[in-house]
Amino acid sequence: MNQPLFSVTNLSKKFGKTIACNDISFDLWPGEILGIVGESGSGKTTLLRSIAGLIKPDQATINYQHKNKTLNIDQMDEPELRHLQRTEWAFVHQHPRDGLRMNVSAGANIGERLMANGWRHYDDIRAEAIKWLEAVEIDAKRIDDLPRTFSGGMQQRLQIARNLVTNPRLIFMDEPTGGLDVSVQARLLDLLRGLVRDLGLSAIIVTHDLAVARLLSNRLMVMKDGQVIEHGLTDQVLEDPQAAYSQLLVSSILQV
Amino acid sequence: MPILQIKNLHKKFTLHAQNGAVLNVLNGINLQVKAGEIAALCGPSGAGKSSLLKAIYGTYRIDGGDIKVKTTKQTINIAKAEPRQIMNLRRDVIGYVSQFLRVIPRIGALDIVAEPAIMQGMSPDQAHSIALDLLDQLRIPQKLHNLSPLTFSGGEQQRVNIARAMAAPRPLMLFDEPTASLDPQNRQTVLELIAQLRDQGTAILGIFHDPADRKFLHARDIHLSAVKEAEHV
Numbered sequence: 001m002n003q004p005l006f007s008v009t010n011l012s013k014k015f016g017k018t019i020a021c022n023d024i025s026f027d028l029w030p031g032e033i034l035g036i037v038g039e040s041g042s043g044k045t046t047l048l049r050s051i052a053g054l055i056k057p058d059q060a061t062i063n064y065q066h067k068n069k070t071l072n073i074d075q076m077d078e079p080e081l082r083h084l085q086r087t088e089w090a091f092v093h094q095h096p097r098d099g100l101r102m103n104v105s106a107g108a109n110i111g112e113r114l115m116a117n118g119w120r121h122y123d124d125i126r127a128e129a130i131k132w133l134e135a136v137e138i139d140a141k142r143i144d145d146l147p148r149t150f151s152g153g154m155q156q157r158l159q160i161a162r163n164l165v166t167n168p169r170l171i172f173m174d175e176p177t178g179g180l181d182v183s184v185q186a187r188l189l190d191l192l193r194g195l196v197r198d199l200g201l202s203a204i205i206v207t208h209d210l211a212v213a214r215l216l217s218n219r220l221m222v223m224k225d226g227q228v229i230e231h232g233l234t235d236q237v238l239e240d241p242q243a244a245y246s247q248l249l250v251s252s253i254l255q256v
Numbered sequence: 257m258p259i260l261q262i263k264n265l266h267k268k269f270t271l272h273a274q275n276g277a278v279l280n281v282l283n284g285i286n287l288q289v290k291a292g293e294i295a296a297l298c299g300p301s302g303a304g305k306s307s308l309l310k311a312i313y314g315t316y317r318i319d320g321g322d323i324k325v326k327t328t329k330q331t332i333n334i335a336k337a338e339p340r341q342i343m344n345l346r347r348d349v350i351g352y353v354s355q356f357l358r359v360i361p362r363i364g365a366l367d368i369v370a371e372p373a374i375m376q377g378m379s380p381d382q383a384h385s386i387a388l389d390l391l392d393q394l395r396i397p398q399k400l401h402n403l404s405p406l407t408f409s410g411g412e413q414q415r416v417n418i419a420r421a422m423a424a425p426r427p428l429m430l431f432d433e434p435t436a437s438l439d440p441q442n443r444q445t446v447l448e449l450i451a452q453l454r455d456q457g458t459a460i461l462g463i464f465h466d467p468a469d470r471k472f473l474h475a476r477d478i479h480l481s482a483v484k485e486a487e488h489v
Contacts, residue, residue: 029340186361193360197375215360219339233314233339240316244272251273 003065005030005202006051006170011060013043013050020046021057022226028170033196033203035217035234037210037249043226044206045174051204052091052172053081064170086116090163094175096155100147100162106133107143109162117166132161136191153184157191164195171196173205177212189215210253214238222246258288259326259428259459260312265335266320267304267311281307285321287478291427294450294460294473299480305463308480309430312461313352314342325349325428347375351426355433357405357417364402365391365416372424383423390419394445410437415446422449429453431462435469447472 004027013021020043028034036044050057053073062073066088073081085091093099100109110129111119119125130140136157138150147155156176163171176192177185193216196203207213213220213234220237222230222245230237230246241247267282281304289295297305310316312323314334323334327349332341346352351372360368369387374380391401394415400408405416414437421429431450435443451473454460464470470477 032340032343190360190362218343232317233342235315236317236339239310240269242270242317247272 004028004063005032005065006204007061007063008051009061009063011047011050011057011062013046013055013057015046019043019226021050024228026221026228026231028202028204030202031200032219033205033217035213035220036204036206036223037208037213037220038223039208039249042223044223047223048172048174048204048206052089053085054091086113087166088169090166090168090171092156092159092163092171092173092176094178096147096152096159099159100155102146102148104146105144106138106147106150106158109147109158110165113162113166128165132165133158135164135195136161137187153180153188156180156184156188160188160192160195164199167199169202171201171203173203175207175209176205177207177209185212192216210238210250222249257324257326257331258290260287260289260461261324261326262287262312262322263324264321265308265311265318265323267307267316268319282311285480289428289459289461291459292454292457294454294462294475296462296464296470296473296475296477297480298477303480305480306432309352309432309461309463312430313346313350327427347372349426350428350430351421351424352430353417353421353432353434355414355436357413357420359404359406359413361406362404365396365405365408366401368405368416369419369423372420376424378424386423387419390422391416393449394419395442411439411442414438415442418446418449422453425453425456425458427457428459428461431460431464433463433465435464435466443469 006028009025011021011024024047036047038044049055050060051062060074064071064073091099107126107129110132111125114125114128130143133140133143138154138157147158150158177188180188189212195201205216217234220232220234221228222237222243224245229243230241237246238250241250262285265282265285269279269281271277271279285308287295297308299305307316311318312334314337318335321335324331325334325345332345334342366384366387369390370380370383373383373386396412396415405413408416418434434450435446438446447469450460464473464475
């Protein structure tokens, strides 16, 4: 494809007098993983939620390439947007409980998105759910258990399975390894990396953890006070940061 | 045209935490490397040898000058390239062997070595068989192949890193002290692998501190402190 998969131009969002995102523009090309880093309150989650259609920005042009057509996301009506969110897009929330339905079984959490995509046969849906539980390294025997009986790391992996089962082309992730143990984090990151590579996904990942960004993303955007202050290849931003704030951020990484 | 052509390259670091102190690390570098040639960067520590390799690989941003890389289709100037152009160049045109292996948790040595070849479109089976062969040549015991190199010794990690680059040879290969922490036997193997790449027509630019290594490779020395005078492109 000779054009960006996803393109954001002049995005701004205010909450009252607070400017959360100020005039942000960027492109995402097919197969790219873009990391958005910055401290709490920098506007990175607001940016992610705005571009994924979860909240409405005050101003923005957002284009998405769909079957050789350019879809104008910011002008799209609600049902059309919802359809896109359930099929070609996926959103992994920081807290699994925001992305899972806690009162239905693990299998149903995965199956629900398949049914929204037109799957009808119970046996097929169940077989696909088992395949995805195994892909995210959850024992298939847990298929009928409620997510509430799972550990935090398992819940997060279930959320990822639920999101990836429909073969999305673009996945948005908000601190996907946020509240997890370091050992579980490594496992999840390895899993995400493999899935992204094997399925040819594009992704936009918000994180405050530069090690996570380094491992997963090809490109990085550094945000502060609602502005993008630096943008480049991941190794460029981490090894040769230009802005004073990026230099501070990189030099603050704890070494082990 | 040579595969790599650098003209009047400037690179400085501005350290904002130290009152904006400026370090000029590369001042007007000119050099070129042709296919089937090994060029060795020489000069004392701090002369900017590693910085130059990182600038060519696109890791360091450039303050002035050109880094032109010839590909089968076109010539790309790294100094002005878009991130995704640099990503494509790294996959297909420029390989870089750093001094340290950046390990990915939980991934075994064999998969790490095979990955760049798979990214270039090779079938996983073929990439794994090439990776296996390279790890054998570099004397990484079979029982370690499926373990993460995180637990390996420094010399073993360096050999995994070299195997990873060799499994997916690209027309321009950059080596940062590839023999630094190796025993004599493995050092010889690595030098022979690099010489093989050259004989296959790869353009090679590297840092080799030992004069014996440079002699074995028939490397053309480029003295970094004196590059401006020494090379007229």
